[in-house]
Amino acid sequence: MGDACHKMLPNAGRGTVNAMLDAIILANSLYEIAKDATYSNIRSAFEEYYNERFPKAKADLESSKRIASLNSGQTWMDDIMRKVTLNFMPSSVINMSFMKTLAYRPQASFLPKVEYRGSGRVDPQKESKRYLQEKVTTV
Numbered sequence: 001m002g003d004a005c006h007k008m009l010p011n012a013g014r015g016t017v018n019a020m021l022d023a024i025i026l027a028n029s030l031y032e033i034a035k036d037a038t039y040s041n042i043r044s045a046f047e048e049y050y051n052e053r054f055p056k057a058k059a060d061l062e063s064s065k066r067i068a069s070l071n072s073g074q075t076w077m078d079d080i081m082r083k084v085t086l087n088f089m090p091s092s093v094i095n096m097s098f099m100k101t102l103a104y105r106p107q108a109s110f111l112p113k114v115e116y117r118g119s120g121r122v123d124p125q126k127e128s129k130r131y132l133q134e135k136v137t138t139v
């Protein structure tokens with residue numbers, strides 16, 4: 001996980017974020033099977049982790065490359081893109097892209113949910129079957 005599998009260029013400021021997201025999703029997947037850690041369950045937990053994280057980490061990796069070219073690319077095309085983006089890109093478009101990225105903020109499913117106090121959209125949180133079950137039995 002983290003930089004060991006998807007080293008991002010620092011320009012997009014997404015490397016640590018992705019390392020932490022990997023850790024949360026892997027911990028969630030392992031928590032779900034921890035009481036029945038057979039070979040096949042461990043394999044499914046890692047597959048679930050991979051399926052959730054791969055497309056998102058790949059998208060951020062590609063975006064980090066685009067932002068690096070935009071910030072410091074040396075070709076004439078980079079130069080044109082930099083001038084167009086910095087001078088003509090409306091802030092609403094930039095904000096929209098931020099809001100989309102920030103909507104993905106999964107929580108540790110084995111802890112009580114953090115109360116929503118923000119203003120932007122949040123993608124639905126994935127519930128943990130084990131956590132809900134244990135909560136019912138302790139009440």
Ligand SMILES: Cc1cc2nc3c(=O)[nH]c(=O)nc-3n(C[C@H](O)[C@H](O)[C@H](O)COP(=O)(O)OP(=O)(O)OC[C@H]3O[C@@H](n4cnc5c(N)ncnc54)[C@H](O)[C@@H]3O)c2cc1C
Nearest residue numbers: 001002003004008009010011012013014015016017018019
């Ligand atoms: C200049 C710069 C600016 C950045 N700015 C941002 C930013 O603004 N926002 C952002 O989100 N990200 C940023 N990043 C990226 C961020 O630093 C990394 O993505 C993040 O640190 C990755 O975390 P990691 O735990 O995967 O790896 P690392 O932080 O590299 O941790 C790996 C650890 O493993 C240890 N290690 C290695 N080999 C072994 C071994 N054999 N045995 C034991 N330990 C070992 C290392 O010493 C290290 O402590 C930036 C990076 C750079 C270089």
